[in-house]
Amino acid sequence: MAGAEDEVSRLLDDIRRCRICRDMPDGAPLPHEPRPVLQLDRSARLLIAGQAPGTRVHASGRPFTDPSGDRLRQWLGIGEDVFYDQSKVAIVPMGFCFPGLDARGGDLPPRGECAVQWRARVMAQLPDLGLVLTIGQYAQRWHLGGLRKASLTQTVASWRELFETLEPAVLPLPHPSWRNTGWLKKNPWFEAETVPVLQREVARLLG
Numbered sequence: 001m002a003g004a005e006d007e008v009s010r011l012l013d014d015i016r017r018c019r020i021c022r023d024m025p026d027g028a029p030l031p032h033e034p035r036p037v038l039q040l041d042r043s044a045r046l047l048i049a050g051q052a053p054g055t056r057v058h059a060s061g062r063p064f065t066d067p068s069g070d071r072l073r074q075w076l077g078i079g080e081d082v083f084y085d086q087s088k089v090a091i092v093p094m095g096f097c098f099p100g101l102d103a104r105g106g107d108l109p110p111r112g113e114c115a116v117q118w119r120a121r122v123m124a125q126l127p128d129l130g131l132v133l134t135i136g137q138y139a140q141r142w143h144l145g146g147l148r149k150a151s152l153t154q155t156v157a158s159w160r161e162l163f164e165t166l167e168p169a170v171l172p173l174p175h176p177s178w179r180n181t182g183w184l185k186k187n188p189w190f191e192a193e194t195v196p197v198l199q200r201e202v203a204r205l206l207g
Helices: 004-018 056-062 067-076 113-125 137-146 154-157 159-165 180-184 189-206
Strands: 046-049 088-093 131-135 168-172
Touching: 004 113, 067 180, 067 189, 131 137, 131 189, 137 154, 137 168, 137 189, 154 168, 154 189, 159 168, 159 189, 168 180, 168 189
Parallel strands: 046 088, 046 131, 131 168
Antiparallel strands: none
């Protein structure tokens, strides 16, 4: 497997040197130096397909080192030791770099250049996935295509159908940001019904 591992290493090196959104952007350039943040290994059984790094992750260079990560790990029922074990968990956001802030101080959407340039190549290096978690509408649009519903809530509510019929299984999730606490209160079925299934499947896959 040395050849496959070398291919992953070369891919990661290429991604970490990427400056497309800065030097050849599709629109306004990235307003700061790129710092791609992802976690990848061919043996990973779980893929976390998120949106893009926020300010804290941009500073740390490590995925989900923020309150969103704390909530996500609670949903998964695992600690940081398992979460950051790249041999088990791949963390590949739709945009690898922090996209910057909008006029109201919120995160901009993931850069579109990332998925076009890199996503298919990354997915080709994940042959053993048993579960894909699509966090937010951008990941759901790419990974679910026409199976995505009219709204994020409707997509997440269809989790059982997607989980039971797709290979590898897919579970659509809301973003674990604390800004979504209101959504969780309005949709208590998510933590009551979806999260227990998620935790059981993660425990089964990751041992």
